[in-house]
Amino acid sequence: DVKVTQSSRYLVKRTGEKVFLECVQDMDHENMFWYRQDPGLGLRLIYFSYDVKMKEKGDIPEGYSVSREKKERFSLILESASTNQTSMYLCAGKAGGPTDTQYFGPGTRLTVL
Amino acid sequence: AQKVTQAQTEISVVEKEDVTLDCVYETRDTTYYLFWYKQPPSGELVFLIRRNSFDEQNEISGRYSWNFQKSTSSFNFTITASQVVDSAVYFCALRDNTDKLIFGTGTRLQVFP
Numbered sequence: 001d002v003k004v005t006q007s008s009r010y011l012v013k014r015t016g017e018k019v020f021l022e023c024v025q026d027m028d029h030e031n032m033f034w035y036r037q038d039p040g041l042g043l044r045l046i047y048f049s050y051d052v053k054m055k056e057k058g059d060i061p062e063g064y065s066v067s068r069e070k071k072e073r074f075s076l077i078l079e080s081a082s083t084n085q086t087s088m089y090l091c092a093g094k095a096g097g098p099t100d101t102q103y104f105g106p107g108t109r110l111t112v113l
Numbered sequence: 114a115q116k117v118t119q120a121q122t123e124i125s126v127v128e129k130e131d132v133t134l135d136c137v138y139e140t141r142d143t144t145y146y147l148f149w150y151k152q153p154p155s156g157e158l159v160f161l162i163r164r165n166s167f168d169e170q171n172e173i174s175g176r177y178s179w180n181f182q183k184s185t186s187s188f189n190f191t192i193t194a195s196q197v198v199d200s201a202v203y204f205c206a207l208r209d210n211t212d213k214l215i216f217g218t219g220t221r222l223q224v225f226p
């Protein structure tokens with residue numbers, strides 16, 4: 001079975017804190033993605049990565065950065081958390097090639113106070 | 114521009130009723146892929162089906178069926194004899210010839226006993 005895990009299911013942080021959201025996949029997938037999910041807006045792509053040390057901006061990268069030092073791990077970083085970053089964050093992995101499917105982790109519900 | 118529209122925000126049915134979730138997409142690409150995901154209350158997105166633009170055959174998997182019609186740019190999802198365990202948010206998504214997924218805003222399905 002495919003497996004994507006995220007370090008926390010629930011996280012509460014304060015405004016201005018630096019926040020790390022970790023995602024690990026065991027599928028040997030080249031491609032990894034970070035989305036945020038908000039009511040009425042569906043899922044929106046923040047960043048994605050095609051390979052180690054490579055990253056591409058998605059549709060809403062402002063306020064976020066990412067790190068991919070190893071193939072299996074893709075981290076989302078909030079340099080200075082703000083209340084408007086309170087959201088559900090979902091990580092996904094996908095093998096290379098156009099026909100493969102993105103598989104998602106369980107999500108991290110982040111609250112910024 | 115790529116776009117996915119799920120006009121039904123929320124649907125409520127009683128167990129054993131059939132229910133259809135609508136999905137309309139927009140794309141200028143001739144090659145694209147359509148997906149349905151289920152998000153139960155636990156939060157994880159579960160992959161249900163992938164369909165490519167060259168394959169308009171309808172698909173049936175148990176109580177689930179999908180109707181893909183390029184003429185109307187629709188990829189609708191029907192659950193036959195719904196069950197309480199079908200209660201979830203369902204997302205339709207479009208992927209073009211890059212790896213990005215464009216999601217609809219989701220349809221919340223509530224199945225009451």
